[in-house]
Amino acid sequence: MIKVGIIGGSGYTGGELIRLLLNHSQVEIDFVFSTTRAGKPVTSAHQDLLGQTNLLFSGEVNPKVDAVFLCLGHGNSTKFLDENTFAEHTKIVDLSNDFRLQASSNWNGKTFVYGLPELNKSKIENTDAIANPGCFATAIQLGLLPLAQAGLLKGEIHTNAITGSTGAGVGLSATSHFSWRNNNVSWYKPFTHQHLGEIGESLKSFGNPTGKQYFLPTRGNFTRGILATSYTRFDGDLEAAKSLFASFYADAAFTHVSEEPIHLKQVVNTNQCHIHLHQHEDVLLVTSTIDNLLKGASGQAVQNMNLMFGWDQREGLQLKAGVF
Ligand SMILES: NC(=O)c1ccc[n+]([C@@H]2O[C@H](COP(=O)([O-])OP(=O)(O)OC[C@H]3O[C@@H](n4cnc5c(N)ncnc54)[C@H](OP(=O)(O)O)[C@@H]3O)[C@@H](O)[C@H]2O)c1
Numbered sequence: 001m002i003k004v005g006i007i008g009g010s011g012y013t014g015g016e017l018i019r020l021l022l023n024h025s026q027v028e029i030d031f032v033f034s035t036t037r038a039g040k041p042v043t044s045a046h047q048d049l050l051g052q053t054n055l056l057f058s059g060e061v062n063p064k065v066d067a068v069f070l071c072l073g074h075g076n077s078t079k080f081l082d083e084n085t086f087a088e089h090t091k092i093v094d095l096s097n098d099f100r101l102q103a104s105s106n107w108n109g110k111t112f113v114y115g116l117p118e119l120n121k122s123k124i125e126n127t128d129a130i131a132n133p134g135c136f137a138t139a140i141q142l143g144l145l146p147l148a149q150a151g152l153l154k155g156e157i158h159t160n161a162i163t164g165s166t167g168a169g170v171g172l173s174a175t176s177h178f179s180w181r182n183n184n185v186s187w188y189k190p191f192t193h194q195h196l197g198e199i200g201e202s203l204k205s206f207g208n209p210t211g212k213q214y215f216l217p218t219r220g221n222f223t224r225g226i227l228a229t230s231y232t233r234f235d236g237d238l239e240a241a242k243s244l245f246a247s248f249y250a251d252a253a254f255t256h257v258s259e260e261p262i263h264l265k266q267v268v269n270t271n272q273c274h275i276h277l278h279q280h281e282d283v284l285l286v287t288s289t290i291d292n293l294l295k296g297a298s299g300q301a302v303q304n305m306n307l308m309f310g311w312d313q314r315e316g317l318q319l320k321a322g323v324f
Contacts, residue, residue: 002309003030003064007080008071009057010034010045011170013095016298017069018042022052024302024316026309030065031058063087067305070094071298073169081107091128091308093301099131100198115304117313118142118252119202124307132304135296136161136217137195139228141202142255142273143288146248147232147241151208155233162218163226167292175219187218225264226296227289234284241277241284249275253313254295254303262289265324271299271317294319 004021008014009032021027032042038059043050045057061068064087070077077098086092092110099105099112106112113123115130116138124130133141140159147153162185165176174180175188193215203210211232234241245257255273262276271294278285290296299317306313 001026001028002066003028003062004067004069004305005029005031005033005061005065006069006071007033007061008073008076009042010037011071012166012293013297013301014069014071015046015048016293017071017301018046018053018055019049020298020302020316022049026311026315027305029053029055030062031060033058033061035059061086063090065090067091067093067308069298069301069305070096072096074098078107089128091130091305093130093132093304095132095297095301097131097134097194097198099129100133100137102201105131114198114202115300116141116202117300117303117307118249118255119145119205121307124304125310127308130301130304130308132297132301134195134198135167135226135290135292136163136193136215136228137198137202138296138300139226139273139288139290140195140215140230141199142290143228143230143275143286144199144203146245147234147284147286148203148208148210149206149248150244151206152234152236152244153203153208153210153232155211157211157213157230157232159213159215159228159230160218161215161226161228162220163292164220164222164224166223167226167296181219181221184221185218187216190216193217222264224291224293225268225289226292227264227287229285229287231283231285233282234279235282238277238279238284241279245275245277254299254317262287264289266321267291267295268321269294270319270321271295271303272321
């Protein structure tokens with residue numbers, strides 16, 4: 001058993017990590033650090049864990065843990081690592097965007113590997129620091145990577161994606177207030193969302209020319225999940241596109257192409273990404289769907305930990321969607 005620590009324990013991704021790791025056969029949670037709840041039961045913030053753990057939130061870290069997960073808002077991971085030293089052997093998985101871009105991937109002698117297993121599996125297996133991808137970025141990239149590798153993203157790429165309210169974290173804001181969000185839909189950050197940077201770097205990593213991407217994020221009035229649709233000019237036929245995706249994801253543990261049109265609920269509460277392809281005249285429409293808190297955050301973080309420690313990537317992640 002390895003010992004792990006979680007920083008940012010009372011937040012949404014922290015809560016999902018605790019839930020997953022309590023059921024992981026190789027892991028013991030050593031501490032759950034909280035700036036606001038030290039000494040209180042973990043169940044005071046995560047009532048869903050009542051009866052499953054007696055852990056208390058901690059105001060201190062154990063610097064000798066084997067792995068630490070940083071579940072902090074952007075900028076706070078760098079600050080936390082600057083202020084807290086971990087042992088040489090401690091592997092780090094950061095869920096913020098502090099280290100995702102190549103220009104910001106080096107910190108204090110460590111190089112963070114972009115933790116998208118479908119793209120970087122062997123690099124992940126050989127690193128001790130992971131920059132876990134963003135949730136929109138995960139859904140959108142998984143829908144586009146096979147086309148990027150084949151050099152088929154030369155034209156403009158138009159992406160719409162709708163997300164649940166947990167994507168914004170546990171803190172209350174005007175747009176996550178029930179009275180505003182319920183029975184409501186709205187877009188935000190049109191064409192400027194911060195995940196465009198990491199998406200662009202991954203798509204360009206194959207060395208092929210890539211068309212400009214236009215991304216319109218939408219807030220949905222549900223709590224979990226992302227459904228992303230991307231379309232682009234495509235001269236080939238649908239069967240060719242399907243075989244491209246099938247071959248790209250042949251060894252993927254959690255990313256699967258569906259013959260049937262897909263919907264959000266088939267992946268919520270799982271670490272799966274489901275993809276569907278549809279052709280209309282000279283346009284290819286790719287739909288991809290994930291749970292923002294699992295494949296988009298804590299599930300992918302556990303998948304990355306599994307790869308770093310040489311375990312089966314599915315360990316602790318055999319989850320079934322609720323669907324109905
Ligand atoms: N939510 C998603 O779907 C999602 C998906 C992908 C990536 N992410 C990224 O994952 C990170 C965490 O997201 P989240 O949704 O879990 O956020 P969150 O619900 O807001 O939780 C973050 C937690 O960090 C702690 N915290 C706040 N300020 C801090 C500080 N200055 N120093 C140390 N700890 C501090 C707080 O916990 P304590 O009070 O217990 O200290 C807070 O609850 C973010 O960078 C986010 O962008 C989120």
